[in-house]
Each structure stands twice: as C-alpha cells, then as structure tokens.
Amino acid sequence: xxxxxxxxxxxxxxxxxxxxxxxxxxxxxxxxxxxxxxxxxxxxxxxxxxxxxxxxxxxxxxxxxxxxxxxxxxxxxxxxxxxxxxxxxxxxxxxxxxxxxxxxxxxxxxxxxxxxxxxxxxxxxxxxxxxxxxxxxxxxxxxxxxxxxxxxxxxxxxxxxxxxxxxxxxxxxxxxxxxxxxxxxxxxxxxxxxxxxxxxxxxxxxxxxxxxxxxxxxxxxxxxxxxxxxxxxxxxxxxxxxxxxxxxxxxxxxxxxxxxxxxxxxxxxxxxxxxxxxxxxxxxxxxxxxxxxxxxxxxxxxxxxxxxxxxxxxxxxxxxxxxxxxxxxxxxxxxxxxxxxxxxxxxxxxxxxxxxxxxxxxxxxxxxxxxxxxxxxxxxxxxxxxxxxxxxxxxxxxxxxxxxxxxxxxxxxxxxxxxxxxxxxxxxxxxxxxxxxxxxxxxxxxxxxxxxxxxxx
Amino acid sequence: xxxxxxxxxxxxxxxxxxxxxxxxxxxxxxxxxxxxxxxxxxxxxxxxxxxxxxxxxxxxxxxxxxxxxxxxxxxxxxxxxxxxxxxxxxxxxxxxxxxxxxxxxxxxxxxxxxxxxxxxxxxxxxxxxxxxxxxxxxxxxxxxxxxxxxxxxxxxxxxxxxxxxxxxxxxxxxxxxxxxxxxxxxxxxxxxxxxxxxxxxxxxxxxxxxxxxxxxxxxxxxxxxxxxxxxxxxxxxxxxxxxxxxxxxxxxxxxxxxxxxxxxxxxxxxxxxxxxxxxxxxxxxxxxxxxxxxxxxxxxxxxxxxxxxxxxxxxxxxxxxxxxxxxxxxxxxxxxxxxxxxxxxxxxxxxxxxxxxxxxxxxxxxxxxxxxxxxxxxxxxxxxxxxxxxxxxxxxxxxxxxx
Numbered sequence: 001x002x003x004x005x006x007x008x009x010x011x012x013x014x015x016x017x018x019x020x021x022x023x024x025x026x027x028x029x030x031x032x033x034x035x036x037x038x039x040x041x042x043x044x045x046x047x048x049x050x051x052x053x054x055x056x057x058x059x060x061x062x063x064x065x066x067x068x069x070x071x072x073x074x075x076x077x078x079x080x081x082x083x084x085x086x087x088x089x090x091x092x093x094x095x096x097x098x099x100x101x102x103x104x105x106x107x108x109x110x111x112x113x114x115x116x117x118x119x120x121x122x123x124x125x126x127x128x129x130x131x132x133x134x135x136x137x138x139x140x141x142x143x144x145x146x147x148x149x150x151x152x153x154x155x156x157x158x159x160x161x162x163x164x165x166x167x168x169x170x171x172x173x174x175x176x177x178x179x180x181x182x183x184x185x186x187x188x189x190x191x192x193x194x195x196x197x198x199x200x201x202x203x204x205x206x207x208x209x210x211x212x213x214x215x216x217x218x219x220x221x222x223x224x225x226x227x228x229x230x231x232x233x234x235x236x237x238x239x240x241x242x243x244x245x246x247x248x249x250x251x252x253x254x255x256x257x258x259x260x261x262x263x264x265x266x267x268x269x270x271x272x273x274x275x276x277x278x279x280x281x282x283x284x285x286x287x288x289x290x291x292x293x294x295x296x297x298x299x300x301x302x303x304x305x306x307x308x309x310x311x312x313x314x315x316x317x318x319x320x321x322x323x324x325x326x327x328x329x330x331x332x333x334x335x336x337x338x339x340x341x342x343x344x345x346x347x348x349x350x351x352x353x354x355x356x357x358x359x360x361x362x363x364x365x366x367x368x369x370x371x372x373x374x375x376x377x378x379x380x381x382x383x384x385x386x387x388x389x390x391x392x393x394x395x396x397x398x399x400x401x402x403x404x405x406x407x408x409x410x411x412x413x414x415x416x417x418x419x420x421x422x423x424x425x426x427x428x429x430x431x432x433x434x435x436x437x438x439x440x441x442x443x444x445x446x447x448x449x450x451x452x453x454x455x456x457x
Numbered sequence: 458x459x460x461x462x463x464x465x466x467x468x469x470x471x472x473x474x475x476x477x478x479x480x481x482x483x484x485x486x487x488x489x490x491x492x493x494x495x496x497x498x499x500x501x502x503x504x505x506x507x508x509x510x511x512x513x514x515x516x517x518x519x520x521x522x523x524x525x526x527x528x529x530x531x532x533x534x535x536x537x538x539x540x541x542x543x544x545x546x547x548x549x550x551x552x553x554x555x556x557x558x559x560x561x562x563x564x565x566x567x568x569x570x571x572x573x574x575x576x577x578x579x580x581x582x583x584x585x586x587x588x589x590x591x592x593x594x595x596x597x598x599x600x601x602x603x604x605x606x607x608x609x610x611x612x613x614x615x616x617x618x619x620x621x622x623x624x625x626x627x628x629x630x631x632x633x634x635x636x637x638x639x640x641x642x643x644x645x646x647x648x649x650x651x652x653x654x655x656x657x658x659x660x661x662x663x664x665x666x667x668x669x670x671x672x673x674x675x676x677x678x679x680x681x682x683x684x685x686x687x688x689x690x691x692x693x694x695x696x697x698x699x700x701x702x703x704x705x706x707x708x709x710x711x712x713x714x715x716x717x718x719x720x721x722x723x724x725x726x727x728x729x730x731x732x733x734x735x736x737x738x739x740x741x742x743x744x745x746x747x748x749x750x751x752x753x754x755x756x757x758x759x760x761x762x763x764x765x766x767x768x769x770x771x772x773x774x775x776x777x778x779x780x781x782x783x784x785x786x787x788x789x790x791x792x793x794x795x796x797x798x799x800x801x802x803x804x805x806x807x808x809x810x811x812x813x814x815x816x817x818x819x820x821x822x823x824x825x826x827x828x829x830x831x832x833x834x835x836x837x838x839x840x841x842x843x844x845x846x847x848x849x850x851x852x853x854x855x856x857x858x859x860x
Binding site: 013238307309314315316317334336340341344348351354355356357358359360361362365375376379381382386390391393399401403404419420421431434436438439440444445448 | 458461462466490492493494495496497498499500501502503504505506507508509510511512513514515516518519522586588589590628629630631735736737738740791792794796797798801845848849851852853855
C-alpha cells in the first residue's frame with residue numbers, strides 16, 4: 001500500500017550529518033540504562049561491581065518479565081551500578097575489553113530460519129537481551145513474550161529532525177536484515193509490515209528483502225511524522241480495544257538477524273552526531289550504550305551552553321555530557337544550544353530567525369522556509385490554557401481528535417480516552433503537535449500520564 | 458537592554474515566596490513577561506527540546522491587528538456621522554478623526570482598565586498567571602458599543618462580563634460565552650435606553666441636528682416595516698432616507714452609516730477577516746458559514762414574504778447591522794465556538810440563520826447577531842458532542858486496509 005501524507009512538517013534544523021563514517025569508538029565505558037525500558041518496575045540485578053561479563057551476559061531483569069534479560073552490549077568488567085532516588089536502578093556501567101568476547105547463542109543457516117519453532121525463537125531473543133527491541137502497541141511498552149500479536153510493523157523510514165537514512169545505517173547488512181524479517185514471521189500469525197520511503201534513492205535493499213512470504217511492503221512519502229510507525233499502523237491496520245501489534249526499529253531488527261545467523265549479540269551500530277551545536281556533524285561506528293563523553297569529544301562543546309540529547313529533538317532525552325550514555329533505542333545524538341536568556345519584547349518584535357509554523361505579527365520565517373535554522377531550547381513563551389482549536393490536527397495525520405483526547409486524559413475519563421483513540425498513540429506521534437503548540441503545553445507528558453492510567457486500569 | 462533586564466530581575470526577589478510582596482507575584486510576572494519573554498527552557502526529558510516561535514501573546518496581538526482597520530475607520534466614522542447629522546460640510550478628515558478619538562479613546566481606556574483590573578485581581582487571589590485573552594476582549598468591547606454610551610456603563614459591563622462571563626468559569630479558555638458580547642448583552646438588558654432606539658448611534662456633540670434628521674440605523678428602518686400593512690419596500694425607504702444616498706448599498710458596504718463604533722463597515726471587517734484567515738488564527742469555515750447561513754435564511758424569508766423586511770434582498774443582511782463584525786471577530790472566538798471542524802460549519806451556519814431570524818421577528822431590538830452568537834455559544838458544545846459521537850462510531854467501524 002502506498003501512502004502519501006499531507007499533514008505534518010519537517011523542521012528545518014541545522015546540523016545534519018553527511019553520510020560517511022568518521023571512525024570507530026569501541027573503548028572506555030558503556031552502559032545499559034534501566035530507564036530506557038518503560039516496563040521495568042522491580043528490577044533484579046544479577047551482577048555486582050567487579051564481575052566480568054561477555055557481550056550478551058545478563059545484567060538484570062524485571063521481576064514481572066523474569067524471562068526477559070537485559071544483557072551487556074560488550075565484554076568487560078562491571079565498574080559501577082548507578083542508582084537514583086529511593087535506590088532506583090538507573091544504569092549498569094561496563095568498562096569494555098579491547099577485544100570483545102561474545103557469549104554464544106545457537107546459530108542457524110539463513111534458509112533454516114523460517115522453520116524455527118516460535119518458542120525457541122522467543123527463548124533465544126529473551127536470553128540474548130534483544131527482546132526489548134520489540135515494542136507493543138497500544139501503550140508503547142516492551143512486548144509481552146506471552147502474547148501473540150496480530151501483526152508486526154517495521155518502519156524503515158525516519159522523518160524526524162536530522163534523522164539518519166536507514167539505508168546508510170544498515171549499509172551492507174542486507175543478510176542480517178532479511179534474517180531478522182524471517183524471525184519476525186515466526187513471532188506472529190499475521191503479516192509483517194515493512195514501510196519504506198517512497199523515494200527510490202532512499203529505498204536501498206528494502207524492496208528486495210520484502211519479497212518474503214507474508215512480508216508486506218508499503219511506500220510512504222510526506223513530511224514528518226510520515227515515518228512514524230504509529231501513523232502507519234493507523235492507516236494500514238488500525239488497532240481498537242483488544243488488538244495488539246508489535247513494532248520494531250530496523251537497527252534492532254538487524255541485530256536480531258545477526259544473533260540468529262552468527263549466534264552473537266553484536267551491539268555494533270552506526271551513530272549520527274547532529275544538531276546546530278555540533279562542530280562537525282558526522283557518523284561514528286560504535287555500540288549500544290556508549291559513553292557520551294567519548295562520542296562528543298570531537299565536537300568542542302561547552303557543557304554549560306549545549307544540551308546533549310540522546311535521540312532526536314522531538315522525542316530524545318537530555319544526557320549528561322560527562323557521565324551520560326547513549327539510549328538503548330537511539331542511534332542519534334543531537335547537540336542543541338541552551339537558550340536560557342530572557343528576550344526583550346520577544347513576543348512582539350519582528351524576527352526573521354525565529355522559526356514558526358504559524359503566521360503572526362512579525363514572524364517572518366515563512367519567507368524563507370527552506371533555510372536551515374539554529375534552534376535552541378527556549379520555550380518562546382509561557383504555558384497557557386488551550387485556546388486555539390484545529391491547529392494540532394494539521395500535524396497529526398491520523399483520524400484522531402487530539403484536543404478531546406488530551407482533555408479526556410486530564411479529566412481521567414477512561415471510556416473517553418479509549419473511544420477517542422489513546423490505544424493508537426504514543427508520545428512520538430504527537431511530538432510535532434507539542435512543538436507547534438501555541439499554549440506551550442507538554443502534550444507528550446500528558447499523553448504518557450493517560451497511557452499509564454489505561455495500563456494500570 | 459541588559460540594563461533594564463537587571464533592574465527588572467532585581468525586583469524578582471521581593472515577589473518570590475517569603476518576599477515582602479509575594480502575594481503580588483503574578484501581577485509582577487505579568488508585567489515582567491510583558492517586557493521580556495522569560496528564559497524558560499524546555500524540559501530535559503519527556504518533552505520536545507525545541508519549541509515553535511509563536512506564543513499566545515503574539516497570537517493575541519495578531520488578532521488585535523486584524524481589528525485595527527475597523528477601529529481606525531470607526532473613529533473616523535464617529536466624527537463623520539456627527540458632522541453629517543449637524544449638517545456641517547467641508548470638514549477635514551483629521552478633524553473627524555479628532556472628534557472620533559475624543560469619543561472612542563476614553564471607551565478603550567475604560568474597557569482595558571476595568572477588565573485588566575479584574576484579571577489582575579483574580580490572578581493575585583487565585584494565584585495563576587494573567588492570560589492574554591482580555592487584550593482582544595478589551596478592544597472588542599468599545600467597538601460594539603454605540604458612541605454615545607456613558608463611560609461608567611462601559612466599565613460596569615466590562616467588569617460584569619469578565620467576572621460572570623469568564624472568571625467564575627475558571628478564567629480564559631474555560632468561558633462559555635464570548636466576553637465582549639456578554640458585555641453588550643448586559644447593557645442591552647440592564648440599560649436598554651442607552652443601547653437601543655434611534656438616538657444613540659450617532660455622536661452629536663454640541664451642535665444641533667439638521668431638519669429631517671433621523672438617527673435610525675438601516676436595521677431599524679427595515680424593522681419598522683414589520684407589522685405595518687401599508688409599508689413600502691425597505692429599499693424604497695432606504696432611498697428616501699433623510700440624507701440622499703446615505704443607505705445606498707455602496708455606503709452600507711463601506712460603513713458610512715450610524716451604528717456601533719467599529720462594526721458599521723463590512724469592508725473593514727473583510728480586511729480583518731483576510732488577516733485572520735491568512736494567519737490561520739480565525740476559522741474561515743465559521744466566517745464563511747455565518748455569511749452563508751444568513752443568506753439562506755434571507756432567501757427563505759423572500760419566499761415566505763409575509764412583510765417587507767422578509768422581502769429584503771438577502772445580501773443586504775450582510776451589510777446592515779453588525780453581522781460582518783460578529784461573523785469575523787466574535788463567532789470565530791476559538792474558546793466559545795465549536796472546537797471540531799465539522800462543528801464549526803454547523804455553528805457558523807446556525808449563527809447566520811438565527812441572526813436573520815431574530816432581525817425579522819424581534820423588531821424591538823433588531824440586532825440579531827449578538828443574541829445569535831450568544832445562543833450558539835451555548836449550543837457549540839452540544840454540536841461538538843454529536844460530531845465527536847459520530848467520530849467515535851466511525852472509529853469503531855474501521856477495518857484494516859491490508860490484512
């Protein structure tokens with residue numbers, strides 16, 4: 001199915017990385033961050049400081065999902081276990097060996113993958129630490145290994161600001177990716193939907209691998225959030241109450257394919273360093289959970305004046321430039337200027353710089369829509385009551401009345417939340433609406449509160 | 458500006474918790490954020506890291522800008538009508554503006570002072586930031602008042618509208634009724650002699666009116682035919698008005714007629730509509746459907762034809778009275794209008810229908826747009842309710858596009 005999205009907006013942010021690798025970083029420390037896994041409520045550590053681990057050795061698991069291990073991306077020594085308030089587990093830090101030792105898992109020939117037993121596949125994925133790549137919709141939490149999804153969706157197009165091209169991230173990994181698709185087919189009785197860019201130059205090897213049985217290819221075009229998997233689900237197989245589908249990032253899919261072909265948890269990934277504050281936007285080859293300090297060393301940033309974000313500017317989270325680590329699901333670092341200065345009469349003085357999707361007195365950015373801009377972290381205003389109507393919907397290509405859904409969440413009205421489509425949304429889908437919101441409300445946080453209410457119910 | 462920034466920020470400590478003036482914090486904050494957009498940055502996680510450059514203050518200023526053509530024309534027209542009525546000719550544009558300014562500026566000042574006073578007092582006692590919504594209401598209120606209105610009534614109406622129309626519902630964004638229209642409706646019911654009849658719509662000042670002068674507005678002239686078996690067609694009455702050509706269609710469209718300060722000129726309202734629609738702040742669906750609704754009702758009345766007002770060509774309804782002003786600036790108030798896109802069509806269309814209906818059937822007070830909008834303010838949530846119900850049903854019936 002081909003989908004052409006009209007609603008949305010591509011934020012013209014400065015600092016995209018040219019598609020070429022600028023070195024490898026595989027030294028120092030890396031970490032597995034418990035906060036990357038939303039399902040974790042009662043983690044149980046299985047290592048302590050001083051233990052040596054291999055790539056793929058379990059570090060901790062959650063007592064609710066005892067089968068699902070969270071494993072080390074590299075071999076080395078556990079040097080620190082960081083805890084937050086009330087001893088909440090934050091991250092397990094590993095000092096990497098020079099040469100990676102892999103814990104070995106069963107490996108299979110590519111043509112045998114389609115014959116594997118579902119339980120065996122689940123068992124290997126859970127033990128290897130790759131299971132948490134599988135995200136369940138509704139709610140955007142880790143998939144439950146005990147459930148059977150109606151379909152699995154993979155979006156191999158990323159339209160978020162300064163996003164990487166998946167054809168470059170997965171360059172030369174066609175076999176692993178294809179193997180991953182075969183594994184996914186073992187996990188669901190339904191189809192595996194692979195959505196890719198409608199632009200032929202950005203399709204890479206994806207059309208070839210989608211020739212597998214029960215893999216359905218979709219081509220999408222349009223501005224952000226056209227690449228969001230949630231938007232694809234809405235148009236291809238909308239979920240109502242009781243439906244469950246799983247989603248997966250293509251980089252995670254590649255790791256899964258490699259696990260079954262080679263019998264190793266290879267956490268290698270290409271990482272883009274982007275953003276207006278990056279001195280040299282670039283790509284590095286590194287591993288999951290790498291230390292931020294290592295990867296931003298070349299960027300000459302002042303930690304006071306620059307915000308380091310693991311992920312993109314819409315959905316990522318800020319990390320400490322000294323002590324932070326890359327998020328499990330992320331393959332992008334964005335460096336943004338901290339704009340923490342008051343602006344004299346900033347609400348009325350004319351500006352050609354200030355980017356806005358809206359039209360208003362003195363906002364002239366629309367005269368030069370393609371100019372790449374240095375956008376900082378300022379709120380550009382204060383939080384206000386919802387006044388404008390019909391504005392968010394221009395940035396959400398779904399048949400959802402977002403204003404009413406948000407109000408239902410604030411009113412904690414469970415029936416309304418359900419009827420208005422909370423099952424179809426997670427934070428990333430409405431991040432663009434939040435960016436454009438004139439009332440400066442934190443819509444993603446409100447939506448997560450609603451999702452948490454529904455999950456608890 | 459560093460210098461000013463330092464001075465202002467140095468005052469902050471007095472208004473912080475524990476400071477001497479802590480209870481006035483939100484009043485201080487309102488003034489501070491008027492001077493400086495604050496240094497607030499986006500949260501470090503769970504939210505977007507960059508934000509759009511538009512904020513509520515700029516949006517409201519844009520709405521005020523869209524009213525400026527109506528305001529300037531209205532000021533001039535107050536002077537113009539005054540000299541027409543007294544029969545003085547050869548008066549310069551500047552002099553007419555000067556007369557108008559003397560009438561209109563005090564009204565604006567009183568409306569803003571009264572309304573913002575209430576807003577600040579509520580912000581201080583209810584401990585919430587001052588919202589910008591009143592910046593628009595405060596400009597709308599003088600524009601929908603007759604030029605002869607006593608200033609104390611402007612003040613009283615504004616205070617009533619802000620208090621009962623807005624603050625008791627929880628403040629900006631929570632109100633059911635359009636604040637400016639509520640101010641006008643308050644005066645209409647509390648002090649009808651100052652806001653209805655034939656003598657309030659023209660500012661006369663010191664002079665004496667010419668022979669044959671009548672202050673009846675086109676709407677009042679049309680309404681006078683209702684219930685009168687021997688009435689001549691309304692258009693003949695317009696032709697025979699005391700000043701030749703005063704109620705020609707061209708004059709009506711331009712707004713060179715007596716009426717409330719800012720609402721006489723359809724042309725100026727359309728310029729405002731262009732700004733509102735061009736910026737996307739006002740809903741073109743509402744504006745268009747108000748005009749469409751009134752035209753349809755006018756046509757239906759043409760077919761029934763019980764009296765001469767019913768037989769008025771429908772497009773005349775667009776240029777007499779405050780229909781255009783109400784359609785562009787009042788019906789589009791996003792808080793009190795329907796919030797769903799389909800709802801906006803229905804909401805606007807019903808306002809148009811009701812306006813003409815009230816004009817023809819309520820000759821005691823023929824200005825229908827005010828009551829029509831206030832009535833539809835009440836029904837806007839109901840319209841939304843039905844639109845949302847059908848939306849929910851449609852969502853349940855969805856089937857996979859690909860299985």
